[in-house]
Amino acid sequence: MIKKIITLLSALAFFSNQAFALFETTYWGVRALGMGGAFTAVADDSNALMYNIAGTGEMEKPEVSFMSSKLFTSLDGVDWGANYLAGVYPLDKRYGTLSASWASFANTGYRREDTFSLGYAREMDDVLKMLDIEWVSVLAGINFKYLMTETIDDDTSKYSSSGFTFDLGLLFRFEYGISFGYSNKYLTRPDMGYWQEDRIKHTNVLGLSYYSEEIPFFKIPRFTAALDYEMREGSNLIIFGLESKMIDGKLAVRAGGWESQVNFGLGYIFDFGGILEDSRLYIDYAFGLPLEVTDSTGSHFLSITFRFP
Amino acid sequence: MSKKLFFTILIVMQICGLAYAATLTPDPEHRIVRFSAEVSFYTAPEISVVNIFHKPIERVSVNMRTLVAVGTITLSGPSANLKSLVYDESKDLSESAVYLEYYTDEDTAPVKTPALYRKTAPRTYVFETVPLLTTKKNIYTHYRIIAISDDGTIGYYPKSGYIDTEHDGHTRVGSINSGGGIRILQSGDQRRGDTSVQFVNGALMSNVNFIIRELYTDVDPLPVSHSIKPLITYHFAPENISLKDNSLKPVISIYYGDAPAPDFNNIEVKWFNINRRKWENVSFSNNTDLRTATVNLAAAGTDLGYYAIFTKGSNLDEGFGPDQRVLTPQDSKITFKSLRDGDTVRIYNARGKVVKNITAYPFEWDKRDNNGNFVETGSYIYQIKVDGKTTSGTIVIVR
Structure with a gap:
């Protein structure tokens, strides 16, 4: 079985090639980035809006997250950054979860891409129960997006465009900690061109993850391994990610990446008492080390997430 | 013959001679015998000769590609004039008495093009052929000059055959010794000047072979890439020569033709400094009639090497990055400079994935990846590596 998986992954890697650009810059969600961005089948916090909206359906408490980052630092002439703000508000289990986010990528002085989204997700267990299916938990979600771009030309002329689209997400939680996720993004392929038709490429992402309370023999606690396969109209990408939560789940250590970059991440959870009892503050940091871009001290991501009681 | 017979004949001849002499009228005073006889000579009729004096054109500038032949015509014999006294562009072509007849390797038959001419003295004309544009490089043009007098006599230059141009291509090789001298790369337009390198007597310490080369703008790589292209570029080699004194550096002349038209004063001359890897302005004198810029290397403090004519004010910025960072659909490519x-x-x-590697001149990016496909809209990073040092920047593709 393992050999078959490795063979399949090798085959996928062989066909992996990248030509990403328009709204593909997935540099949001520090926890997700610490795991390389392989989050489609993990998707269990406010990062899920960018990776698999379905995952917000199983969240039980409201959460707000803010991220800021600096990409490819130490490169003169390159001033890139990404920001992310997200909020998740679970309603009753019967009604699902609402979410909203703003994600921004900026090539300072030249170009900016903003994504505003409103999401809805829900557990489908009640439906499955009616179908007498209990061996899997299914979540589904939809994310409505409003996209904006702005470009400043060399002669300081400004151009802008906008468009609507939506994503669909599915998440399957199986026994033994195995999850499978599917995210279908930019379904309407909005035209973001200034002078010519320039539609965002339709993206399908398949994710697979495995969670264990403890990996035997190695004694790795709360361990998650994840793999995403991103397909974008002829351009494919494999992303892998790992996470382990230590010290009673408070300290998270992460790693992941893709063909041209390796990421590492750390996270710490602060629990509060008193009036904020049962609330939590997450501080996450991720570092991206480019493998092909030279002379860079990497990309740095920092987020603060507050989970309400 | 027997002696008797011989002497008999001799005596008889003398008697006959004496008899004949007796019939002559003697001059009573001088006793000189005068002979009178009728002699008539045959005189051949006089013919006209049309002589054409012209310095052959062996080469045409690769970028200007204009052939103009000049020279003089003299007439001797009965004809004192060409078929028509003067020809200028206001007249019908058929009235011209002087032609450039030419053909290229691609023509099936010779073609005639008229020359402008005028009388400058009795039996003397100067001519200048109408500019002939030879549009293709590496094509031989074969020509001759034809002049017709008013009595129909035709003169040719050369007297037989045609002159072949382009046999040197865009390079001229020639040696100069310690006695000094000049090497010329013809422009092909004899109204104008030529490109040359000239040394004074005693400058060189030995015989040196010089190469003057005009660069094709669309083929030959410049010493560095740049988004601003020169109007015309020459390479003078060898770049390093031994001189008796630096004050004896050569004087070079650079032909620029019609490249900077219409304002021939709107030029500057730059020399490529190999050590600094950049074009640098040099002082020069401009002869707009000859369309040549002359540089005294000793005064300019430069050496032989690459010299180019640029439009005045060409700002060849420091740095290697492209001048343009945002590429719209109107922009087919960008150039990384001075590489x-x-x-x-x-x-x-x-x-952070490499989409394009550029390792050779002209260091241009046409918005395609290594597979030849256009890249997507968005932001890209470029990194330029020169002598082990890396320069980075960003480019945006929009549509």
Whole structure:
């Protein structure tokens, strides 16, 4: 079985090639980035809006997250950054979860891409129960997006465009900690061109993850391994990610990446008492080390997430 | 013959001679015998000769590609004039008495093009052929000058055959010794000047072979890439020569033709400094009639090497990055400046993946990846590696 998986992954890697650009810059969600961005089948916090909206359906408490980052630092002439703000508000289990986010990528002085989204997700267990299916938990979600771009030309002329689209997400939680996720993004392929038709490429992402309370023999606690396969109209990408939560789940250590970059991440959870009892503050940091871009001290991501009681 | 017979004949001849002499009228005073006889000579009729004096054109500028032949015509014999006294562009072509007849390797038959001419003295004309544009490079043009007098006599230059041009291509090789001298790369337009390098007597310490080369703008690599292209570029080699004194450096002349038209004063001359890897302005004198810029290397403090004519005010910025950072659909490509073979440029997408490697002149990016496909809209990083040092920047593709 393992050999078959490795063979399949090798085959996928062989066909992996990248030509990403328009709204593909997935540099949001520090926890997700610490795991390389392989989050489609993990998707269990406010990062899920960018990776698999379905995952917000199983969240039980409201959460707000803010991220800021600096990409490819130490490169003169390159001033890139990404920001992310997200909020998740679970309603009753019967009604699902609402979410909203703003994600921004900026090539300072030249170009900016903003994504505003409103999401809805829900557990489908009640439906499955009616179908007498209990061996899997299914979540589904939809994310409505409003996209904006702005470009400043060399002669300081400004151009802008906008468009609507939506994503669909599915998440399957199986026994033994195995999850499978599917995210279908930019379904309407909005035209973001200034002078010519320039539609965002339709993206399908398949994710697979495995969670264990403890990996035997190695004694790795709360361990998650994840793999995403991103397909974008002829351009494919494999992303892998790992996470382990230590010290009673408070300290998270992460790693992941893709063909041209390796990421590492750390996270710490602060629990509060008193009036904020049962609330939590997450501080996450991720570092991206480019493998092909030279002379860079990497990309740095920092987020603060507050989970309400 | 027997002696008797011989002497008999001799005596008889003398008697006959004496008899004849007796019939002559003697001059009573001088006793000189005068002979009178009728002699008539045959005189051949006089013919006209049309002589054409012209310095052959062996080469036509690769970028200007204009052939103009000049010279003089003299007439001797009965004809004192050409078929028509004067020809200028206001007249019908058929009235011209002087032609340039030419053909290229691609023509099936010779073609005639008229020359402008005028009388400058009795039996003397000067001529100048109408500019002939030879549009293709590496094509031989064969020509001759034809002049017709008013009595129909035709003169040719050369007297037989045709002059072949382009046999040197865009390079001229020639030696100069310690006695000094000049080597010329013809422009092909004899109204104007030529490109040349000239040494004074005693400058060189030995015989040196010089190469003057005019660069094709569309083929020959410049010493560095740049988004601003020269109007015309020459290479003078060898770049390093031994001189008796630096004050004896040569004087070079650079032909620029119609390149900077319409304002021939709107030029500057730059020399490529190999050590600094950049074009640098040099002082020069401009002869707009001859369309040549002359540089005294000793005064300019430069050496032989690459010299180019640029439009005045060409700002060849420091740095290697492209002048343009945002590429719209109207922009087919960008150029990374001042780079040469051995330098590298890499373009990365936002995921840090190399999408394009550029390792050779002209160091241009046409918005395509290594597979030849157009890249997507978005932001890209470029990195230029020169002598082990890396310069980075960003490019945006929009549509």
